[in-house]
Amino acid sequence: MLGLLSAGPASGYDLLKTFELSLENVWPATQSQLYAELGRLAKEGLVRVAAEGPRGRKEYEITEEGRAELRHWLVEVPPTMTRRSDMLLRVFFLDQVGTGAARGYLERLAERAVHEHDQLLGIREFVIGQGDDALRLYGDIALEWGLRLTAAQRDWAEWAAGRVAALEQEKALEHEKAGQAVAE
Amino acid sequence: MLGLLSAGPASGYDLLKTFELSLENVWPATQSQLYAELGRLAKEGLVRVAAEGPRGRKEYEITEEGRAELRHWLVEVPPTMTRRSDMLLRVFFLDQVGTGAARGYLERLAERAVHEHDQLLGIREFVIGQGDDALRLYGDIALEWGLRLTAAQRDWAEWAAGRVAALEQEKALEHEKAGQAVAE
DNA sequence: ATCGTACATTCCTGTGTTGACATGTCGCTA
DNA sequence: TAGCGACATGTCAACACAGGAATGTACGAT
Numbered sequence: 001m002l003g004l005l006s007a008g009p010a011s012g013y014d015l016l017k018t019f020e021l022s023l024e025n026v027w028p029a030t031q032s033q034l035y036a037e038l039g040r041l042a043k044e045g046l047v048r049v050a051a052e053g054p055r056g057r058k059e060y061e062i063t064e065e066g067r068a069e070l071r072h073w074l075v076e077v078p079p080t081m082t083r084r085s086d087m088l089l090r091v092f093f094l095d096q097v098g099t100g101a102a103r104g105y106l107e108r109l110a111e112r113a114v115h116e117h118d119q120l121l122g123i124r125e126f127v128i129g130q131g132d133d134a135l136r137l138y139g140d141i142a143l144e145w146g147l148r149l150t151a152a153q154r155d156w157a158e159w160a161a162g163r164v165a166a167l168e169q170e171k172a173l174e175h176e177k178a179g180q181a182v183a184e
Numbered sequence: 185m186l187g188l189l190s191a192g193p194a195s196g197y198d199l200l201k202t203f204e205l206s207l208e209n210v211w212p213a214t215q216s217q218l219y220a221e222l223g224r225l226a227k228e229g230l231v232r233v234a235a236e237g238p239r240g241r242k243e244y245e246i247t248e249e250g251r252a253e254l255r256h257w258l259v260e261v262p263p264t265m266t267r268r269s270d271m272l273l274r275v276f277f278l279d280q281v282g283t284g285a286a287r288g289y290l291e292r293l294a295e296r297a298v299h300e301h302d303q304l305l306g307i308r309e310f311v312i313g314q315g316d317d318a319l320r321l322y323g324d325i326a327l328e329w330g331l332r333l334t335a336a337q338r339d340w341a342e343w344a345a346g347r348v349a350a351l352e353q354e355k356a357l358e359h360e361k362a363g364q365a366v367a368e
Numbered sequence: 369a370t371c372g373t374a375c376a377t378t379c380c381t382g383t384g385t386t387g388a389c390a391t392g393t394c395g396c397t398a
Numbered sequence: 399t400a401g402c403g404a405c406a407t408g409t410c411a412a413c414a415c416a417g418g419a420a421t422g423t424a425c426g427a428t
Contacts, residue, residue, distance in 0.1 A: 003277035013376050026272045028414055035377065055376050055423040072280065075285050079271040087263040088210045091326045093187035094258065095318040101259050134279040135352055141344045142275045152336045160325045167321055195404050214386060219407060239393045239406050
């Protein structure tokens, strides 16, 4: 929120829209959180109510302290790598459902990755050439991350489905062999 | 937890160790959560206390209902893609700190990705050839995801740092030109 | 003039998550 | 045999988060 306000003053409602439209991919937030956080930030002096508009609108702006805190967070606080992926967690237990269903799961992951990749391409077309040099660059860099991630996800899921298919084949062969042995 | 118990009975303490050792990368959990969840699962009939050992040890085992629920979750509940990456969120606001610091941030991301990649390679060496066919396969698939993710992260961060460096150059040139114009 | 929609905020409930604290047992070894 | 370290479970307070309900205002179109 400090980041968004650093680009100019906005109300809680404005910020909410921004989260829904452009930031939901990297940091979803609900309105309860948002308004609560605005209050907290105001109490800490990192933001301030700059103006009150119609409909009880309170326009917030970032303070110098807030800007300093933002810069501090950006460069000095070590980023925490996102863990906790239920998509990956399931992979660990995929042996519980047999090779067929496991392969299906991985194939669906691949499809999904392709779908998300396409959506990101659409966004890129849409935002192309908007904003000034610096803003465009960093937006572009973030988008590129999504593009690479979804591409990697697709490749991986397809590769994994292939590995499972190989195991399936192997098992089928063994089974056949065992059947022959019994027949002899 | 149902997944872990599907491989055989274990106590809360055992599960805790497993989370710390092998699952912390995809799904960290604290002991308070763990014991609370075990109680909840027992109340719902998805797990059952199979035996009581020394030191008050309670060995849990998965029930048929639990196994069914696990299978249900694995194949029918749509996986939620992990969003919320503070690493990526920062990128959006990197124009607040200037090109130098921004480039530094991205370069550190690249280093970090290389480091994590190496750690995963170490884990792969360590676990190679453990477990039966199916278990090894799915563990391997999960590990491969980490490998590909960290590799993509490194490539991306290096590429992004390059883009920022280009912008830096461009700005320096403009500045120089402006200086010349003033001098003339 | 009025009615629907978008604007705008606040509060509430339930759940997930973390971290700390409390409590106690068993087995080994100095 | 005293004590340490690993084993083992349980509880609590604080906070983050999601979803929704309640409330009201202003603007634009018919």
